[in-house]
Structures are given as C-alpha cells and as structure tokens.
Amino acid sequence: ITSKWDHFVHQPTVTKDGHQVTLAANIVSEKEGSSVLFNGAEGVGLFRTEFLFMGRNELPSEEKQFQTYKSILVGMQGKPVVIRTLDVGGDKDVPHLHLPYESNPFLGYRAIRYSLKEPVQFETQLRALLRASVFGHLKIMFPMVTTLTELRTAKMLLNKVKQELLNAGTQVNENIEIGMMVEVPATAIMADVFAKEVDFFSIGTNDLIQYTMAADRLNERVAYLYQPYNPAIFRLIKMVSDAAHNQGKWVGLCGEMAADSIAIPILLGLGVEEFSMNAASILQVRSYIHQLSQTEMRKLAEAVLHMETAEDVQQFIQQALNDVC
Ligand code: PEP
Ligand code: MG
Numbered sequence: 001i002t003s004k005w006d007h008f009v010h011q012p013t014v015t016k017d018g019h020q021v022t023l024a025a026n027i028v029s030e031k032e033g034s035s036v037l038f039n040g041a042e043g044v045g046l047f048r049t050e051f052l053f054m055g056r057n058e059l060p061s062e063e064k065q066f067q068t069y070k071s072i073l074v075g076m077q078g079k080p081v082v083i084r085t086l087d088v089g090g091d092k093d094v095p096h097l098h099l100p101y102e103s104n105p106f107l108g109y110r111a112i113r114y115s116l117k118e119p120v121q122f123e124t125q126l127r128a129l130l131r132a133s134v135f136g137h138l139k140i141m142f143p144m145v146t147t148l149t150e151l152r153t154a155k156m157l158l159n160k161v162k163q164e165l166l167n168a169g170t171q172v173n174e175n176i177e178i179g180m181m182v183e184v185p186a187t188a189i190m191a192d193v194f195a196k197e198v199d200f201f202s203i204g205t206n207d208l209i210q211y212t213m214a215a216d217r218l219n220e221r222v223a224y225l226y227q228p229y230n231p232a233i234f235r236l237i238k239m240v241s242d243a244a245h246n247q248g249k250w251v252g253l254c255g256e257m258a259a260d261s262i263a264i265p266i267l268l269g270l271g272v273e274e275f276s277m278n279a280a281s282i283l284q285v286r287s288y289i290h291q292l293s294q295t296e297m298r299k300l301a302e303a304v305l306h307m308e309t310a311e312d313v314q315q316f317i318q319q320a321l322n323d324v325c
Contacts, residue, residue: 003283005040006283008286009039009040009283015268015289015294015297017293021272022273022274023042023286024042024045024254025279026254026276027048027279028051030068030075033073034075034076039280040283040286041282044079044080044082045252045258045275046082046202046254047072048084048087049065049083049086050086050092052068053097056096059096059121059124062128065124069083073138074136078136078137080139082139082179083129083140083141084141085112085115086114086143088111089113091217091218106210106217112142112154115154116150116154116157122157126157127161127165130158130170130173131172133173138176141200141202142181143180144181144207145180145182146184146187147186151197151198152197178199181204181207181254182194182201182240183204183206183207183208184211185236188203188236188237189236189239191240191242192239195244198249199250200244201240201244201250202251202252202254202274203252203253203255205233205253209227228256228257228260231305231306231308231313234266234305235305237270237272245271250273252273252274252275253267253272254277258276258277259277264289266301267301269301300317
C-alpha cells in the first residue's frame with residue numbers, strides 16, 4: 001500500500017524552523033519490532049510488556065522474555081527501543097496472576113507497585129532485559145512510578161541483577177538509559193526531584209489525564225471530564241518538560257495525545273522531544289510537524305498555559321492552525 005506520505009519514511013522529523021524531534025512506535029508484540037520501520041518509526045518509544053503475560057496460563061519464562069526482547073532489539077536495527085516493565089492491574093487484567101479483587105483497581109495494586117511486591121518475577125524480567133541489552137539499543141522504563149522510594153528500589157533491584165549477571169560472566173550493556181513513566185500527578189509535580197535520578201521521562205497521558213481529572217478513562221458517564229486539552233494537563237506537562245531539561249534529560253510522550261493534531265503543536269512548544277504512537281500514524285504526524293514552526297508553537301503553548309477551559313484551548317489551536325498551515 002502506498003500513501004501520499006511515503007516519501008517521509010526515511011526522513012528526519014523536523015519543524016519548518018529546523019527543530020528536530022523523534023517519532024517512535026508503541027508496540028505490543030515482537031512481530032511489530034521491525035515492521036514499524038516501514039511506517040517510518042525512528043525507534044520504539046513504548047513496548048508494553050504486559051502483553052507477553054496475557055493470553056497464556058503461566059508466567060513467561062526468563063528465556064521466553066529474553067528471546068522476545070532480543071528479537072525486537074535486533075528487528076529495530078540499532079534504533080532505540082524503550083521497554084517498559086510489567087504494567088498489570090488497572091485496565092490490564094492478567095487472570096493467571098490472581099490479582100486481588102479491588103473496588104478501585106486504577107488506584108490500587110498495579111504496575112511498579114505489583115513488581116516491587118513480586119521481586120522474583122520482577123528480577124526475572126530485569127534479567128531477561130539485561131541479557132537482551134547487548135543485541136541492540138535498549139532503554140528500560142518503569143510504569144506508574146509514584147514515589148522516589150519506588151524508583152530507587154526498582155533501580156536498586158536492576159543494579160543487583162546486573163551485578164549478578166556480570167559476576168556470572170554474562171555480558172550486559174553497562175550504559176542502558178533508565179527512565180520512568182509520568183502518569184501520576186504527584187510525580188509530575190515532583191518531576192524536578194525525579195529528574196536527578198532518571199535518564200528520561202515518558203509522559204503517559206492516558207493515565208495522567210484520568211488521575212488529574214479524577215475521571216476513569218473507561219467510564220462513559222464521566223467521559224466529559226476526560227479532557228486531554230484541559231490546561232491543567234498542559235501545566236503538568238510543562239513542569240515535567242522543564243524539570244527534565246534543567247537536568248539535561250529528555251522527555252517523551254507515549255499516550256494517545258502524541259498523535260493528536262490539536263495537542264502536537266502545544267507539546268512541541270512545551271519542548272517534548274519524542275512522540276511515541278501507533279505506528280500507522282507516524283508518517284502523517286511527520287508531515288504535519290514539517291509544517292509547524294517550533295518558535296511559533298512555543299508562543300502558542302505559552303498562551304495555552306494561561307487559558308481557562310479545554311474548549312478555549314481547542315478553539316484557539318484550531319484557529320491558530322488555520323493561520324499557520
Ligand atoms: C499511558 O498511560 O498514557 C500509557 C501510555 O500507558 P498505558 O496506556 O499502557 O496505560
Ligand atoms: Mg499508563
């Protein structure tokens with residue numbers, strides 16, 4: 001299949017005024033690790049490893065995980081691949097893990113909270129990741145980090161597993177970037193503190209919006225409150241972006257917003273440097289970003305931070321784009 005954007009497949013993603021960003025793919029299986037290159041992906045910004053744990057009756061072995069991670073890294077031919085450790089719970093049920101019943105699963109036992117309580121499972125995943133790290137450009141990311149203690153504990157376990165592998169004579173890449181998702185408002189507010197202890201942030205707006213607006217992302221009755229364009233969301237994203245840049249770190253965004261034509265200009269203006277999305281959207285977004293000027297988008301973003309409602313933001317951006325594109 002050809003499209004009018006095909007000539008963008010091997011092009012960098014550059015704004016009209018020469019500012020370069022990265023467009024990466026969100027993937028859920030090893031089969032996608034290389035096919036996304038045909039969609040113009042410059043890397044994988046999010047591999048949701050929970051899908052390795054779903055659709056089977058037992059935990060995936062270390063070997064199975066290793067083969068999967070290795071296959072993605074090799075398939076991506078040296079391009080960066082961000083692999084996120086297990087994010088179960090919330091909307092992601094894995095029956096064979098027998099997670100306890102909870103009346104508020106989104107506020108409960110999920111993601112890094114689960115991994116830190118199940119260190120044997122967590123270390124198995126970390127070992128598989130570290131063993132795979134010599135086959136490509138791996139970056140490791142922790143989901144739903146809420147406190148600094150969680151981050152430090154996860155990093156401590158990663159280092160412990162790494163030392164064990166090295167002591168056993170197993171090769172691992174010693175310079176893996178370690179990042180975390182920013183999906184919880186408390187984490188966005190404390191981003192200046194977190195930024196000192198990670199190499200990058202990836203903003204998970206699917207969750208960040210629901211937690212900021214206190215509106216379940218799956219509940220139709222409160223869907224009117226699930227507002228990606230609410231200025232509150234952009235103020236949080238600005239805090240995260242500024243905090244990262246003050247420490248010389250980079251910031252990506254891997255929620256649905258990364259491919260949203262209203263959000264992209266604002267995110268560009270706020271300094272987000274990696275947009276990770278469904279691979280099928282990449283070329284269209286690249287073509288779009290080529291028409292925008294980052295200098296202009298910076299002014300636009302500044303204005304958005306002072307707006308009052310999501311509706312105001314949406315109207316303002318639509319109007320501005322009519323003038324710009
Ligand atoms: C997010 O929350 O934005 C995200 C990318 O993670 P997930 O959709 O897997 O919860
Ligand atoms: Mg999430």
